[in-house]
Structures are given as C-alpha cells and as structure tokens.
Amino acid sequence: MTLSLGFWDRLFGKKTTLEQPDGKGGIVKYVVTEKWHAEMGKQGKLQVLSNLIRVHILDPLAKGGYQIKHWTIGEDISEDLVTQYKDQQTNELYAMIAYEGGEGKTMILKKALFDQAYTKIIAINKGEAN
Numbered sequence: 656m657t658l659s660l661g662f663w664d665r666l667f668g669k670k671t672t673l674e675q676p677d678g679k680g681g682i683v684k685y686v687v688t689e690k691w692h693a694e695m696g697k698q699g700k701l702q703v704l705s706n707l708i709r710v711h712i713l714d715p716l717a718k719g720g721y722q723i724k725h726w727t728i729g730e731d732i733s734e735d736l737v738t739q740y741k742d743q744q745t746n747e748l749y750a751m752i753a754y755e756g757g758e759g760k761t762m763i764l765k766k767a768l769f770d771q772a773y774t775k776i777i778a779i780n781k782g783e784a785n
Contacts, residue, residue: 708737708747710747713773715754721777749764749768
C-alpha cells in the first residue's frame with residue numbers, strides 16, 4: 656500500500672498506529688499519518704481487524720511459560736467460545752495448554768482461573784514452587 660501525501664505530512668502529520676496480523680498468531684504494528692489512514696480508508700484498502708482477538712496463553716513448554724497470540728474468530732476459535740469466555744473488562748481471552756502423552760490440548764479459561772494458574776506457573780519457572 657503505497658500512497659504519497661507529501662513530504663510535510665510524513666514529517667509533521669499526526670501519527671496513528673495500525674496493527675496487522677503477521678500470519679503466525681502475532682501482530683505487526685505500523686506507524687502512519689492520520690491523513691494517510693483516512694485516504695486509504697476512503698479507497699477501501701485497509702484490512703479490518705475486528706475478527707481478531709488477543710489471547711493470553713499459559714504454555715509450560717513456551718519460554719517463560721507465557722505467550723500472547725492473536726486468533727482469528729471463526730477460524731482459530733468459534734464465535735460462541737469467544738462470547739462465552741471473553742473477559743468483559745479486557746475484551747481478551749485466556750487459555751492454557753496442557754500436555755498429555757506429548758500432545759498439547761488448549762483449554763479456554765475464565766480470567767480468574769487463568770490468573771491463579773499464571774501465578775503458579777511463574778513460581779514454578781522461578782523455582783519457588785512448594
């Protein structure tokens with residue numbers, strides 16, 4: 656998406672940050688001017704990301720035991736599960752991966768349960784578990 660709105664706009668125009676999925680569950684951020692954003696919107700060249708949801712994941716095999724991914728609603732997770740488990744304050748999901756026989760199974764959790772599990776997993780990773 657290339658659009659030239661002028662040297663002065665690029666230098667001094669008010670900036671905004673756009674987020675796009677990177678195809679690996681993450682998000683890439685781009686800083687653009689508001690004028691560029693408005694013009695691209697008028698031309699219909701901006702991808703709407705309203706079908707993405709941020710997911711906090713406890714994974715004992717991940718570095719630090721914790722990671723954040725972005726899932727596509729309708730592909731990575733059903734709309735029903737999002738409605739049922741999305742935290743009302745953060746508008747985000749919380750999940751945990753449990754391994755049995757080398758197979759990982761992802762479980763969606765309510766935030767309160769996730770917070771309890773997070774505290775325990777971080778303590779284990781720091782060697783503070785009882």
